[in-house]
Amino acid sequence: MPKRVWLLIIGMAINVTGASFIWPLNTIYMHHELGKSLAFAGMILLFNQGAAIIGNLVGGTLFDRIGGYRTVLTGGVITLLSALTLTQFHTLLPYSILLVTMGLGSGIIFPAMYAMAASIWPDGGRRPFNAIYVAQNLGVALGASIGGFIAFYSFSYIFIANAILFSSFFLLVLVKFKPMDQRQDSKAYSTVLSQGVAIKDKRAFSSLMILSVGFFICWIAYVQWQTTIAAYTQDLGITIDKYSLIWTINGVLIILGQPLVKFVTKYVTSPKSQILLGNTIFICSFIYLLQAETFADFALGMVILTLGEIFVWPAVPTIAAGLAPKGRTGFYQGIINSVGTGGRMLGPTFGGLMADNLPIQVLFMTLIFLLLIPYVSTWLLTRVEPEPQKGA
Numbered sequence: 001m002p003k004r005v006w007l008l009i010i011g012m013a014i015n016v017t018g019a020s021f022i023w024p025l026n027t028i029y030m031h032h033e034l035g036k037s038l039a040f041a042g043m044i045l046l047f048n049q050g051a052a053i054i055g056n057l058v059g060g061t062l063f064d065r066i067g068g069y070r071t072v073l074t075g076g077v078i079t080l081l082s083a084l085t086l087t088q089f090h091t092l093l094p095y096s097i098l099l100v101t102m103g104l105g106s107g108i109i110f111p112a113m114y115a116m117a118a119s120i121w122p123d124g125g126r127r128p129f130n131a132i133y134v135a136q137n138l139g140v141a142l143g144a145s146i147g148g149f150i151a152f153y154s155f156s157y158i159f160i161a162n163a164i165l166f167s168s169f170f171l172l173v174l175v176k177f178k179p180m181d182q183r184q185d186s187k188a189y190s191t192v193l194s195q196g197v198a199i200k201d202k203r204a205f206s207s208l209m210i211l212s213v214g215f216f217i218c219w220i221a222y223v224q225w226q227t228t229i230a231a232y233t234q235d236l237g238i239t240i241d242k243y244s245l246i247w248t249i250n251g252v253l254i255i256l257g258q259p260l261v262k263f264v265t266k267y268v269t270s271p272k273s274q275i276l277l278g279n280t281i282f283i284c285s286f287i288y289l290l291q292a293e294t295f296a297d298f299a300l301g302m303v304i305l306t307l308g309e310i311f312v313w314p315a316v317p318t319i320a321a322g323l324a325p326k327g328r329t330g331f332y333q334g335i336i337n338s339v340g341t342g343g344r345m346l347g348p349t350f351g352g353l354m355a356d357n358l359p360i361q362v363l364f365m366t367l368i369f370l371l372l373i374p375y376v377s378t379w380l381l382t383r384v385e386p387e388p389q390k391g392a
Helices: 003-019 022-033 038-066 068-086 092-120 127-153 156-175 178-183 187-194 198-226 228-234 240-256 258-267 271-290 295-323 329-357 360-370 374-382
Strands: none
Touching: 003 038, 003 068, 003 092, 003 127, 003 156, 003 178, 022 038, 022 092, 022 127, 022 156, 022 228, 022 240, 038 068, 038 228, 038 329, 068 092, 068 156, 068 178, 092 127, 092 178, 092 295, 092 329, 127 156, 127 258, 127 295, 178 295, 198 228, 198 271, 198 295, 198 329, 198 360, 198 374, 228 240, 228 295, 228 360, 240 258, 240 295, 258 271, 258 295, 271 295, 271 360, 271 374, 295 329, 329 360, 360 374
């Protein structure tokens, strides 16, 4: 693995560790500390993820125009300033506003990091995206586990820890990321635009939109673990530190599960087949949750869910990178990241409204039904995508 990919891995792990002091506890903080309903908490998260969608599109476009270093630095400044302010002001109104600006900054960072990984290791196929994905979940494991114990004493300490980690990420980018722009073709973006959109480009973009449908649905389902299921575990008497431990299980299993990924992908070589395999495991996890009542039940449900995500999440940006015409890698990664963010944006409101008014088992059954859609979208993708596909 190239050394520069290792720098991206370290940067992503630090950034996500900082964010993971906050995001797993968002719904708990708003519902139990600020006294707001699940639907209201979901609405604030909707604005947060809406800002992240804008950030994804801006970040992807900026990557193609000005390179990864300045793009990531821009997002890092926004998240750092938001985090520093949050240490002092975290009542309902400032918390809500700063959550939105943090979403914007993070949204700018993520597609640029994925696009940088693709440009630094263009022959890596799934591997650079899997490396960034593992780094994200190392951050989740560290941040969620430590954050839950810190929050047990005071949420104010959570905001301080978040600011410290974002400061570290910003300094790393400032000092180490600039040389990574050397591999960028600064003229490629304008050349593509000046030539107009070719027929193949239109077919590739249509394929990206089909891919996006299934990805969106998967995130609608997955984000319930961060929102409605988080609050549901509190109602069942599962403490915050134990809930955070569930996310630690998620992060650790992703890291320890890499030999399994390597073994399975020797036989399930197509990213599309990996999506189908992971989606099937997602469905199994929600079927299991229909009877979950104890910490052990939710821990096992997370194990099943994690086995699904280790196949789905890296496969999607791999396909997107393979579809992208020259000079539009950042744009395509921005689109696919914004779709995932859209699922994280609408999922909390959708799940919160259902959980506020219906038994949560009805939500789980609805999600099982929705997770049939990725089978259809992946089948359509096979028939529409241009050939050959890079990185498949």
